[in-house]
Amino acid sequence: MSNTFQVDLRGIVDLLSHHLYASPRVYVRELLQNAVDAITATGSAADGQVQITTGEDELRITDNGVGLTEAQVHELLATIGRSSKRDELGFARHEFLGQFGIGLLSCFLVADEIHVHTRRAGAEPVRWIGYSDGRYEVRPGEEREPGTSVTLLPRRGAEHLLSGTTVRELATLYGSLLPVTVEVDGERVTADAVPWESGRAALYAYAEKVFGFVPFDIVELDVPQAGLKGAAFVLSTPVNPATRGGHRVYLKRMLLAESVEGLLPEWAFFARCVVDSTELRPTASREALYDDGLLGETRDAIADQLRGWLVRLATTDPRKLGRFLTVHHLGVKALALHDDEMLSIVDQWYPMETNMGQVTLAEFRERHGLIRYAATPDEFRQLAAVAAAQDVGLVNGGYVYDSDIIERLATVDPEIRAERLEPADLATRFTGLDAEAELRLRPFLAAVQRRLDRLGCEVVIRAYEPATLPALYLVSRAAAFHDELTASRDRADDIWGGVLDALATTAPPDRPQLVLNARNPLVRRITAIGDPELAGLAVESLYGQALMLGHHPIRPADAALLTSSMLGLLDRAVPGSER
């Protein structure tokens, strides 16, 4: 025995109201959509008129569309899931907004009765009344022009959803770009033109009004395979790339939603779009885009257009690109750690701080071959001038993400070489003195070494540029670690002190170095004075100055030394004897 499924209308309405549609307010959209489809079916949308009137007891929407015959009323209005908008094979017909045959049911979210008064040209007028409990009646209708009026009698408690203000607001929201004329209580809610066909000035005004910001720039979007046109507004203030921005999407000129995701690739966090598409498909609730192959292609095409904008900006207006990166660099760089395209944009266009000025990594590679970088701002400050004087290019990798970006570039592209420069590496580039000079300076070095021994520092003398720099304090990473340990040891109690001592003994023995510059005139004079006490005070003072220059931490012992050397020098410098 074969039977037919029975459908419980209350169950269906409950399903729609609580699970399919996010809000009962969608009923206005569904009614508008039916009216527009009925007009589309006449083939002359330009003359399409949709009038909505609101009142105490009812809401009415009238269209001059195709209307329905009595047979169609039975077949289409009274059969859930039946739609005139599919072809014989059951596929959605391209020209219509609706496709599922359930939209009208959404009216039961706000009304207990739906009255449809309709006439098809050449047929008799019909009146259909549907009740939320699943009954319906069909009777002959009063004379009327071809077209349809749908009247809703509000459910108790839902009256506010049918009020003039709410309906005007909803009709404007969903329908303002529709290609027919829509009026609510005699007031037109449809615009004369879509924003992206109204010129750039109109687009700027649109962004400000609808999105609430003046865009940094506007990129016009055109994806023919999706019948998509629109605009991307580039944000003029930084945003967190993790907060996914939504886009305003229209399908066949009807608003799908104000905050649609998935239209842009993740890296395009800096843009908000408004688009209209004739080919992209909605989900059944019409609140999101159906994620199919076409959406993927569209995303790729929009990505290309945004990338094209960035590249164009780089060639036509690099200063503007610079401004863009100033605003969005944190986001752009954060994404560059995961996204190869962003990585390449950063590589090509983002100027980084180097000891040769602000240059992009791509330019830097061109000039220096290898990307040498300092991993912290302190290391950079220590090394920048000296490295520049030696003609060693150095990037400050100390800003957020910069070192990681440099390292990732080298991982992604085997052609790119990157190397972290350590202060100690620099010492190997300094020139040693000739044997005779070494011999001559030995007593001097031995004397000053004795004074600096207790600070754990080794004094050496080398010739290097710039000659204006008298001394450098160079710490290798291992030595820096060792220094931190000693500083902690000084502060720790006995138990921890023991542990730290054990660690310290395993730390490599390379001590921080105070490298005096044999090319510096002051250093030359210091090494030549016969007075060992004065020479000692001067070197201690240079030690303090080198510490500060490199932004090294000043330990209590360093501070004490600085004070005593300064006072000692003053004592020597100020003439007169104690009274």
Ligand SMILES: Nc1ncnc2c1ncn2[C@@H]1O[C@H](COP(=O)(O)OP(=O)(O)OP(=O)(O)O)[C@@H](O)[C@H]1O
């Ligand atoms: N104003 C109208 N004029 C003419 N026919 C209409 C009108 N409103 C509804 N209909 C007919 O009733 C059918 C069912 O409408 P309903 O809104 O339930 O579904 P749909 O529009 O086909 O699809 P969807 O569920 O995607 O909105 C429509 O396919 C259409 O044939």
